[in-house]
Amino acid sequence: MDKIHIRDLELYCKHGVYPEETFLGQKFLFDVTLYTNTRPxxxxxxxxxxxxxxxxxxxxxxxxxxxxYKLLEAAAENLCRELLLTTKGLEKIHLEIKKPWAPVNLPLDTVSVEIERGWHTAYIAVGANMGETEKTVQEAIKEVGTIKDTTVTKVSTLIVTKPYGGVEQDDFLNGAMEVRTLLTPEELLAELHRIEAEHGRERVLRWGPRTLDLDIIFYDDLVMDSDELTIPHIDMQNRDFVVDPMAEIAPYKRHPIYGKTMKELKGELHGELIGAAK
Incomplete structure (x- = not known):
């Protein structure tokens, strides 16, 4: 991605832990790299x-x-967020805030905090098979769009699917959505769990019935596995209730591990020959 650099922007600001810093102020230097498409x-x-x-x-x-702000970390975090939310065409920002006169009572050149923040594209599967499923799913999609620093950009058609995992229960109503977010995967997951809980979700039986299920399928091309979260969502390529809605809204999104598009995975799952002669 193209970059626009701003180097050593010198500003006099009132940030710091000590009262004299926030009252008298001091010099700060800002190094900023803006990631955008400069071709147009x-x-x-x-x-x-x-x-x-x-x-x-x-x-x-x-x-x-x-x-x-007391901390450079807070100043950097909030400044990046402000610029990303208000600047058209800005996809990512690299920011370093330098504090040449840091009060440490020792000789030093400068103290700085350097961070990188940007927009991410995530895909979220939604499903329910208890209560008023369509109402619940539609409400959940709207609520995801109200998550801080997150926008729903695409929503699939809702489909009825058979339960997965061998537990006898009612059919599910399933779909998928694409979101653009500044949140980390863990922060996004916490918000999805909050929405699930508000709709009465209880995690009692694995693959069992649920009032609402919201799962992160992809987050950019990230591959991660932690105690709380696995991305891409485990075994998603074998689940028609995930693959079919994903193939509708992101047919050429590639699985970062298997290297196949959602369109290809759907074809394999349903025994179709993608690209076969008509």
């Missing part, structure tokens, strides 16, 4: 098709003047 601007020579680094510099100045 390069082809047209039109500033409106790029990110105006002058406006960004002044936005940083205004934001850091109007807000006070």
């Amino acid at each position: 601007a390069g082809l047209t020579d039109d500033l409106e098709k790029s990110i105006n680094y002058g406006e960004i510099s002044n936005q940083i100045k205004d934001y850091m003047s109007k807000n006070t």
Whole structure:
């Protein structure tokens, strides 16, 4: 991805742990890398098709003047969030905040905090087979769209599927959605669990009936396995209630482990020949 650099933007701000820092203020230096697509601007020579680094510099100045933080970590986190939420075309930001006059009573050049934050694309499967399933699923989709720093960008058709896992129970209503989010996988999972709990979800029987099920299927091309979360969702390639809705909204999304698209996985699951001659 293309980059626009702002180096050593010098601002006088009032951030720090000690009272004199927040009262008197001190010098800070900002190194910013903006990740965006500069090709439209390069082809047209039109500033409106790029990110105006002058406006960004002044936005940083205004934001850091109007807000006070004790920690550089908090200042960096909140500044990145502000820029990502308000800057059209900004996909990712790399930020270093330097504090040349850090009060440590020792000779030093500078202290700094450096972070990288950006937008992520996640895919979430939704399902229910207890109560008013369609109402619950539709409400859940809307509620996912209200999660902080998260937007639902695509929603699949809802389909009725047979239960998975051998537990005798009612059919499920299933679907999938694409979301754009600033949250980490763990933060997103916590929000999904909150929504499930608000709809009466109880984790009693594995593969058993549930009022609402929200699972992260993909998060960018991340591959992770922890006690709380596995991405891609385990065994999703063998579950038609996941693969079919995913093939509808993201047919060319590739499984980061198997390297196959959702369209290909759907074909294999249903015994179809993808790309066969008509």
